[in-house]
Amino acid sequence: xxxxxxxxxxxxxxxxxxxxxxxxxxxxxxxxxxxxxxxxxxxxxxxxxxxxxxxxxxxxxxxxxxxxxxxxxxxxxxxxxxxxxxxxxxxxxxxxxxxxxxxxxxxxxxxxxxxxxxxxxxxxxxxxxxxxxxxxxxxxxxxxxxxxxxxxxxxxxxxxxxxxxxxxxxxxxxxxxxxxxxxxxxxxxxxxxxxxxxxxxxxxxxxxxxxxxxxxxxxxxxxxxxxxxxxxxxxxxxxxxxxxxxxxxxxxxxxxxxxxxxxxxxxxxxxxxxxxxxxxxxxxxxxxxxxxxxxxxxxxxxxxxxxxxxxxxxxxxxxxxxxxxxxxxxxxxxxxxxxxxxxxxxxxxxxxxxxxxxxxxxxxxxxxxxxxxxxxxxxxxxxxxxxxxxxxxxxxxxxxxxxxxxxxxxxxxxxxxxxxxxxxxxxxxxxxxxxxxxxxxxxxxxxxxxxxxxxxxxxxxxxxxxxxxxxxxxxxxxxxxxxxxxxxxxxxxxxxxxxxxxxxxxxx
Numbered sequence: 001x002x003x004x005x006x007x008x009x010x011x012x013x014x015x016x017x018x019x020x021x022x023x024x025x026x027x028x029x030x031x032x033x034x035x036x037x038x039x040x041x042x043x044x045x046x047x048x049x050x051x052x053x054x055x056x057x058x059x060x061x062x063x064x065x066x067x068x069x070x071x072x073x074x075x076x077x078x079x080x081x082x083x084x085x086x087x088x089x090x091x092x093x094x095x096x097x098x099x100x101x102x103x104x105x106x107x108x109x110x111x112x113x114x115x116x117x118x119x120x121x122x123x124x125x126x127x128x129x130x131x132x133x134x135x136x137x138x139x140x141x142x143x144x145x146x147x148x149x150x151x152x153x154x155x156x157x158x159x160x161x162x163x164x165x166x167x168x169x170x171x172x173x174x175x176x177x178x179x180x181x182x183x184x185x186x187x188x189x190x191x192x193x194x195x196x197x198x199x200x201x202x203x204x205x206x207x208x209x210x211x212x213x214x215x216x217x218x219x220x221x222x223x224x225x226x227x228x229x230x231x232x233x234x235x236x237x238x239x240x241x242x243x244x245x246x247x248x249x250x251x252x253x254x255x256x257x258x259x260x261x262x263x264x265x266x267x268x269x270x271x272x273x274x275x276x277x278x279x280x281x282x283x284x285x286x287x288x289x290x291x292x293x294x295x296x297x298x299x300x301x302x303x304x305x306x307x308x309x310x311x312x313x314x315x316x317x318x319x320x321x322x323x324x325x326x327x328x329x330x331x332x333x334x335x336x337x338x339x340x341x342x343x344x345x346x347x348x349x350x351x352x353x354x355x356x357x358x359x360x361x362x363x364x365x366x367x368x369x370x371x372x373x374x375x376x377x378x379x380x381x382x383x384x385x386x387x388x389x390x391x392x393x394x395x396x397x398x399x400x401x402x403x404x405x406x407x408x409x410x411x412x413x414x415x416x417x418x419x420x421x422x423x424x425x426x427x428x429x430x431x432x433x434x435x436x437x438x439x440x441x442x443x444x445x446x447x448x449x450x451x452x453x454x455x456x457x458x459x460x461x462x463x464x465x466x467x468x469x470x471x472x473x474x475x476x477x478x479x480x481x482x483x484x485x486x487x488x489x490x491x492x493x494x495x496x497x498x499x500x501x502x503x504x505x506x507x508x
Contacts, residue, residue: 035067042076051084071097090119110139126157155183160190178208189221212241228265252302255289259309279313286310304334320347338367357381372398388415406435422453440470474503
């Protein structure tokens with residue numbers, strides 16, 4: 001019998017002794033004995049993990065007149081329900097026990113808060129769990145069950161330093177507990193202490209090489225370290241080890257995360273062949289998930305995410321028609337998925353179906369009005385079909401949502417130049433320079449706008465600064481030469497034109 005159960009049984013026995021000491025009548029004594037025996041039977045069944053029998057025994061105790069509302073039976077039955085996975089019923093019994101707080105001593109109240117905290121923890125309500133488990137720990141900080149449970153709640157809640165301290169104390173008492181290492185690894189990761197995190201997660205895997213969650217966490221930490229190949233291998237192992245519950249659902253989060261990491265790896269590498277390989281691996285991961293998902297309302301959200309992720313990979317591979325098919329299926333599964341409309345809009349844009357692109361960008365805006373990218377791409381599509389006034393309106397919306405959005409300022413400047421509004425274009429290029437002051441191309445484009453506005457001195461200064469930041473920007477030398485020609489400085493014009501030719505020749 002666990003320390004936890006022994007303490008609870010002791011509480012009941014003390015209650016019985018007190019009752020006898022006060023000379024209760026024989027029928028009350030008999031009822032008390034019946035209550036004690038029912039609780040003890042429940043305890044025995046609980047210790048043997050016979051949860052159904054334990055629940056019945058505790059239920060008998062709750063029906064005994066005069067004693068049934070005492071907390072011990074409710075706590076015991078709450079434990080049985082919790083360990084049997086019946087969390088709502090467990091929570092109900094724990095709350096009934098709390099109604100008897102007036103007759104609970106501190107150790108018993110701590111047991112009750114521990115049990116309820118564990119229900120909250122199993123239900124994913126980490127903050128509620130932490131409150132109860134903290135109270136239990138404050139009552140008895142030497143109880144390793146309380147130490148571990150509170151450390152787990154802190155680790156899952158992202159409170160890395162607090163979790164680390166508690167879990168380190170627990171590991172000093174039990175250095176063969178794989179979950180403790182896995183949780184401390186998570187706590188170290190929350191503090192950006194990745195070397196220590198990886199060491200703990202590897203230790204957890206050594207102790208228990210069958211835990212899917214540990215491999216998944218290991219994959220996430222590897223990903224944070226940009227160790228993409230190791231990350232996908234760890235998550236693949238998590239998928240392999242995962243055992244679906246009663247609903248039969250696969251490890252959906254692992255599949256989707258793995259696909260995202262493949263995509264991120266593809267974007268980060270400069271190797272075209274490797275990028276294509278990773279994108280195809282991501283698509284295959286989505287296909288593997290979709291193959292396991294029945295097409296019904298319960299799986300619609302997950303199917304939408306998998307179809308969306310597959311569509312993103314296809315778009316990056318340049319398979320725009322296939323991407324449209326996947327993203328359309330994602331939208332059909334979840335019509336509120338704004339990003340799916342947005343990515344499909346980009347595919348339409350690449351297929352030069354600008355009207356369809358604009359419609360999808362606007363649908364995305366209707367769902368998520370505060371995303372500046374949706375307005376930027378609407379502007380690009382409007383500019384593509386020659387409506388620069390509407391393009392400017394879209395870029396205005398993007399800038400209003402993000403005043404540090406360089407692409408929006410840049411493309412609005414381009415639209416202003418198409419409209420002949422060079423002063424406004426210059427203002428937008430100045431915004432770009434303010435946000436990215438070392439990008440020579442911004443100075444070059446501002447110089448072009450100044451030149452078109454007949455601001456020759458300003459144009460030359462801008463082109464010179466473009467060269468200061470990007471000395472090989474050949475077009476800047478050419479434009480400086482043109483500006484010097486316009487102002488009668490032919491010798492300087494020849495000098496810059498010669499430099500442009502030298503750069504052009506050396507680059508051949």
